Amino acid sequence: xxxxxxxxxxxxxxxxxxxxxxxxxxxxxxxxxxxxxxxxxxxxxxxxxxxxxxxxxxxxxxxxxxxxxxxxxxxxxxxxxxxxxxxxxxxxxxxxxxxxxxxxxxxxxxxxxxxxxxxxxxxxxxxxxxxxxxxxxxxxxxxxxxxxxxxxxxxxxxxxxxxxxxxxxxxxxxxxxxxxxxxxxxxxxxxxxxxxxxxxxxxxxxxxxxxxxxxxxxxxxxxxxxxxxxxxxxxxxxxxxxxxxxxxxxxxxxxxxxxxxxxxxxxxxxxxxxxxxxxxxxxxxxxxxxxxxxxxxxxxxxxxxxxxxxxxxxxxxxxxxxxxxxxxxxxxxxxxxxxxxxxxxxxxxxxxxxxxxxxxxxxx
Numbered sequence: 001x002x003x004x005x006x007x008x009x010x011x012x013x014x015x016x017x018x019x020x021x022x023x024x025x026x027x028x029x030x031x032x033x034x035x036x037x038x039x040x041x042x043x044x045x046x047x048x049x050x051x052x053x054x055x056x057x058x059x060x061x062x063x064x065x066x067x068x069x070x071x072x073x074x075x076x077x078x079x080x081x082x083x084x085x086x087x088x089x090x091x092x093x094x095x096x097x098x099x100x101x102x103x104x105x106x107x108x109x110x111x112x113x114x115x116x117x118x119x120x121x122x123x124x125x126x127x128x129x130x131x132x133x134x135x136x137x138x139x140x141x142x143x144x145x146x147x148x149x150x151x152x153x154x155x156x157x158x159x160x161x162x163x164x165x166x167x168x169x170x171x172x173x174x175x176x177x178x179x180x181x182x183x184x185x186x187x188x189x190x191x192x193x194x195x196x197x198x199x200x201x202x203x204x205x206x207x208x209x210x211x212x213x214x215x216x217x218x219x220x221x222x223x224x225x226x227x228x229x230x231x232x233x234x235x236x237x238x239x240x241x242x243x244x245x246x247x248x249x250x251x252x253x254x255x256x257x258x259x260x261x262x263x264x265x266x267x268x269x270x271x272x273x274x275x276x277x278x279x280x281x282x283x284x285x286x287x288x289x290x291x292x293x294x295x296x297x298x299x300x301x302x303x304x305x306x307x308x309x310x311x312x313x314x315x316x317x318x319x320x321x322x323x324x325x326x327x328x329x330x331x332x333x334x335x336x337x338x339x340x341x342x343x344x345x346x347x348x349x350x351x352x353x354x355x356x357x358x359x360x361x362x363x364x
Contacts, residue, residue, distance in 0.1 A: 205330015
């Protein structure tokens with residue numbers, strides 16, 4: 001049985017010595033994913049740098065003050081506002097730890113719907129509210145995962161099918177107003193169900209005809225109802241995580257207004273170099289900076305990876321590139337309007353300009 005001979009130590013030159021690292025891990029993006037990742041890494045004793053092109057943290061969580069710049073101003077979440085799933089959800093756990101109220105609307109509870117004729121009758125409103133919620137978030141998801149929809153089947157093809165649960169318990173008479181423009185009969189319950197269902201394109205971020213039924217619900221990894229963070233307090237979750245990252249001076253750092261241009265891995269030294277440029281007013285400025293780390297975690301949004309992606313060296317594997325190109329994402333625009341009082345909670349007969357297919361009124 002042989003044995004290993006001791007190696008003679010060879011003094012290394014400066015060029016052969018390991019590079020001086022700026023961090024153990026560099027996280028790209030200071031949205032909720034990036035901050036949560038960085039916070040956990042810092043807790044485990046890693047030195048972390050978070051790089052973000054915007055002038056704020058939070059990504060799609062964007063809480064803003066509207067109204068006079070005084071004590072009467074209110075905060076509104078212009079980005080994310082929901083907590084999807086109540087159980088085994090770290091975001092929900094954080095809201096409870098921080099004392100943030102998450103508002104849940106029970107499908108069995110009272111639902112107010114305002115249409116062109118004012119406030120809808122309670123029985124019909126509750127039925128429509130339950131049908132829409134059940135169809136979108138339970139029945140369609142179960143159908144998509146338990147069956148094998150064709151790649152061309154849209155979410156709309158299920159939601160608006162004649163036997164869809166969207167119409168359960170509603171008047172089944174023929175919808176003459178859709179086929180006969182001269183019909184004097186006003187839109188019936190089935191039409192109102194369709195109008196309310198159409199409004200959920202705001203939830204998907206795209207027309208329901210453009211959303212694939214085949215994959216509907218597969219993104220869900222939490223259990224329980226969806227709740228809304230009210231009073232514009234979602235930023236407190238972001239602030240808390242950012243505070244964890246930067247709580248230990250020298251261990252965690254968040255650098256804003258630095259756009260990542262290149263991520264280069266040196267396999268011989270097992271070091272990643274991240275090159276950035278300063279950003280002012282959303283535009284890259286001259287100058288650059290390099291950061292060295294042992295690891296990089298990319299949490300950049302899909303839209304950035306598709307349109308303004310950093311250059312990766314070596315290139316990402318073909319399957320990842322194909323996934324980035326082929327995945328789609330929706331667009332949700334929010335408009336915040338401030339009223340002196342919540343008039344829709346007080347009046348049984350309100351403005352005839354409120355259409356059920358466009359308005360979700362939330363008392364904040």
